């Protein structure tokens with residue numbers, strides 16, 4: 159772990175201007191706006207003009223979302239390949255856009271290949287372009303269809319003529335060599351932090367916007383292809399931070415941490431440069447950067463979200479071992495920082511594996527479950543197709559069907575507000591500074607465990623960004639879950655303390671708050687007072703053959719034992735930290751059975767059948783607080799033990815004392831989301847019950863039902879009529895007090911209960 163010398167360690171090892179820079183990055187939004195220009199960076203990352211921002215929550219600061227971004231429900235993206243101008247059928251595509259009722263489009267413009275007669279020096283025209291303006295032809299056709307139009311550029315690769323004329327535009331590896339492109343060996347990888355992006359691509363964007371005045375630019379692979387050691391990066395980084403660029407593998411080196419921040423600053427300022435330039439032609443236009451979401455993303459999601467009236471989440475398909483709910487998780491992560499601005503789910507139609515079969519077509523069922531799960535989680539679909547020349551047409555019909563269904567039911571699918579009362583908090587700073595290059599294992603797997611448990615438990619929930627823990631952002635939540643949220647500042651701990659003081663409930667695991675916002679370990683938990691325990695300094699694990707004893711005798715019928723009434727013990731988690739309670743806890747439902755030998759078999763018997771070491775600390779302090787001093791959530795993600803699922807679910811039920819928002823009773827594995835829209839409440843049931851759920855692709859669907867759905871109607875809301883949008887018929891319902899009950903006979907892939915209010 160980086161600098162174990164206590165809170166002052168990090169300060170002692172960094173130059174003062176870097177400390178100032180780091181402090182700026184953790185400053186509040188207001189302070190952030192007041193930061194000044196970065197010396198020597200060649201661009202300002204300082205006070206952001208309000209005209210550069212679209213914010214859903216700060217009307218005094220920003221404009222409302224323009225219609226081109228708010229209106230489209232169905233996006234299509236046609237990513238041309240270089241020889242398409244000679245081969246592709248433009249009329250076919252315009253007809254497909256029309257048939258699918260698509261109302262937004264993203265078209266290939268320039269960057270590595272220009273599809274229009276560009277005048278920007280070194281902007282490579284498609285060799286097959288001839289005298290045509292393919293981009294212009296497509297834009298004109300799409301405008302006749304009344305579509306919002308984005309143009310896609312891709313700056314990540316270029317050619318020999320650029321390399322000869324501007325060798326400093328090319329990315330350089332750690333050995334000082336210019337980088338050839340890994341897949342197209344005639345090309346070079348560009349440096350994203352220097353003049354190629356700041357000057358050349360700015361000229362490209364200026365030209366596209368001045369010629370076509372489109373609604374915005376979608377920029378692909380704009381944020382670099384790994385570290386760059388070119389002359390600009392070396393000089394700019396040194397000037398800004400005082401450090402030499404970090405070498406590969408030095409995640410624990412202070413220069414690496416400085417680099418994380420410098421890189422963000424550079425790239426965010428690039429978005430501002432591009433936005434300022436294109437708005438000279440179209441004040442409503444916006445750069446839509448293609449970047450990731452969630453804790454593992456390297457760019458500060460608050461900053462990218464503030465700059466965009468909508469974002470497209472490029473999660474084209476699942477790969478490896480992943481459940482279909484991954485696209486729903488992506489939707490929740492984007493929404494956490496985008497608020498009620500549109501979040502678009504960019505999906506592909508092929509297999510998404512490391513072998514990159516970019517012209518492949520996966521099964522209809524796999525495309526469909528991915529899109530339906532995205533819609534159920536509040537995204538609008540965006541179908542991304544590479545190559546205008548179709549090598550396999552099998553996807554066309556399925557996408558058309560789901561798009562037509564969204565058009566028919568659009569008023570119920572323009573989701574305004576999630577009614578979920580549970581928030582699963584994620585933390586980019588924990589991934590950056592505590593993750594130390596292993597954020598998957600140290601950070602993300604804890605959240606994935608909770609995610610799976612909440613979906614299996616049919617508890618609607620949202621993702622919450624850890625830098626948005628202020629009272630206003632937490633207003634809709636009754637319970638927050640902190641899955642090993644290790645790195646938290648004093649201010650963030652204070653916000654969580656206020657949340658609990660005001661009646662909010664908190665569930666935390668493992669090393670939550672044991673580190674500050676820079677990943678420097680504290681002498682005790684930042685939230686020790688809420689947890690009611692002190693850290694003793696010891697960590698144990700991995701523990702083999704260890705168990706948790708359920709204290710039924712002391713706490714008969716405790717809610718934590720629901721579904722485990724006949725279980726005297728369950729398997730333990732894999733790692734635990736030792737803590738000392740500050741006072742006696744009234745309820746200690748789970749106690750430790752320490753590891754005992756697992757071989758030879760004759761020796762496998764517990765040496766201590768029982769201890770008084772608690773595995774779950776539960777107390778009331780305003781709201782309810784439950785703290786697991788162990789990695790039960792990460793263990794659940796690794797092992798998927800049904801007993802752990804019950805313990806996690808039951809802890810949420812214990813903490814969340816209010817009546818449940820929704821209860822769905824019936825067989826199967828369903829993702830349940832609940833939305834308030836203009837004039838309706840919608841409940842989505844996505845049927846994930848499938849032998850290919852945890853590793854795709856789906857082959858088919860398997861219906862589950864009947865499902866009895868009970869909804870807690872918001873106060874003052876009266877239900878007038880209910881419809882099943884997939885079955886396409888009205889459905890009877892009963893209201894008793896504030897609870898609406900409806901029976902859904904069967905769910906094949908997806909059902910939506912749409913309740914007119």
Ligand SMILES: [Zn+2]
Pocket residue numbers: 328329330349350351352386387388389390391392
């Ligand atoms: Zn560079």
